[in-house]
Amino acid sequence: MLYKHPKHYLAVDCVIFGYQDGELKLLIYPRSFEPAKGSWSLPGGFVQESESAEKAARRVLKKTTGLEDIFMEEVAVFSEPDREELARVVSVAYYALVRTDDYHLEQLKHFGAEWCPIVDLPELIFDHAKMVQSALLKLQQKASFDLIGAALLPELFTLTELRCLYEAIFQREFDPGNFRKKILSLGLLKKSDKKDPKGSKKGAFLYAYSEKKSEETSKERIVKL
Amino acid sequence: MLYKHPKHYLAVDCVIFGYQDGELKLLIYPRSFEPAKGSWSLPGGFVQESESAEKAARRVLKKTTGLEDIFMEEVAVFSEPDREELARVVSVAYYALVRTDDYHLEQLKHFGAEWCPIVDLPELIFDHAKMVQSALLKLQQKASFDLIGAALLPELFTLTELRCLYEAIFQREFDPGNFRKKILSLGLLKKSDKKDPKGSKKGAFLYAYSEKKSEETSKERIVKL
DNA sequence: ACAAAAGTGTTGTACCTACACCCATGG
């Protein structure tokens, strides 16, 4: 006891977004230990001695999805003293974006995990529903500045797919023509020579990110007061 | 030991912004205990058993400034295992906005605290400089949506004062005429019948917030993708 | 041929920027 102050359990919980069948989905799974064992919850874990909270979150992400090096960002701290039942646990929520088309789906089933549409979530334990709400807000903010689709869509995608993703994120529709023009004007996508025949008779060109890393926090939508 | 996981010291640190003499300032004070006793640091404290992190931050704020019910928002968690020297402490940073014209200045001096211009900070302990950087970014984001001046300026203020505040926050200039029109078009200010004679021969009308609480997260600058 | 999505063009409106220009007054 170095300081005369209490110590606390510190956990991380991950709001993992995916995109499937035109819907924004969330990875949830049945909690594997007490309290509330069996109830739906966000993947989480405890922060260990020699890791930062972010590192703990990446560890959890790796364990539950098999994925590393994916986009992740802090949402907020949840620290109400009574937010869990058995003991006081302070939790840092993170949100992450993954490509659901990946191979690792069997690994998910192994834990009983499920991709659940964001608009139709079951009841979650503790304050996890609040975490999801906050995370969705953060995601919307993020997506309104950066062209975030990279992390959620496959390598190659059509502009219509990107639009549908944005419609899922913002829960509203975008004009197809205007959306296309706006996105292309950003100069962040490069057209491939391939076409996607699904989705229309004509076929739509596939695009990929040209990801000039340089323009991370891009200059679109600046202060503008 | 309910869980087989380590517990951690949990602290809060407050980035307290004020506005004086046309400059954005930060409240810093000499640390009162080891390690690094005497070095400049942000006001902080430890989270106790029965309080949330936010409540702890408000407690610290009250203790150092005497103020309650002021605007405050979470910045981020700082949890690198080695961020402090003597022990591992995870800290949640908050930023707050206060009116520096208030009475409570003697209380500050009592602790040796100082209002220091944001552009000319001394070296701060640990990762406190990083906290300030992150907090300033959050403040800019916040200010670009909401008319944040309320919390930093006196009850009544001129539009020029508000503009200078925004210039201090964004570290750039705004066209006086355009700024005035933009701000007034929001319909959030009400003109008083008083004039401020300082600052110009003509005198400038003083304004106050009409604060219809309803439009908290106002509709200005929505998704707009 | 025609439905349906891909993709392009047009037009009006809102807003932002830059800057010109009056107003009031203390020195």
Add this chain to the structure above:
DNA sequence: CCATGGGTGTAGGTACAACACTTTTGT
């Protein structure tokens, strides 16, 4: 009477929403 900041007006440009229109091709 003039320099200074307060305050208003105007012209050009950009960006976006709404929507008409053309293209391509599977059925």
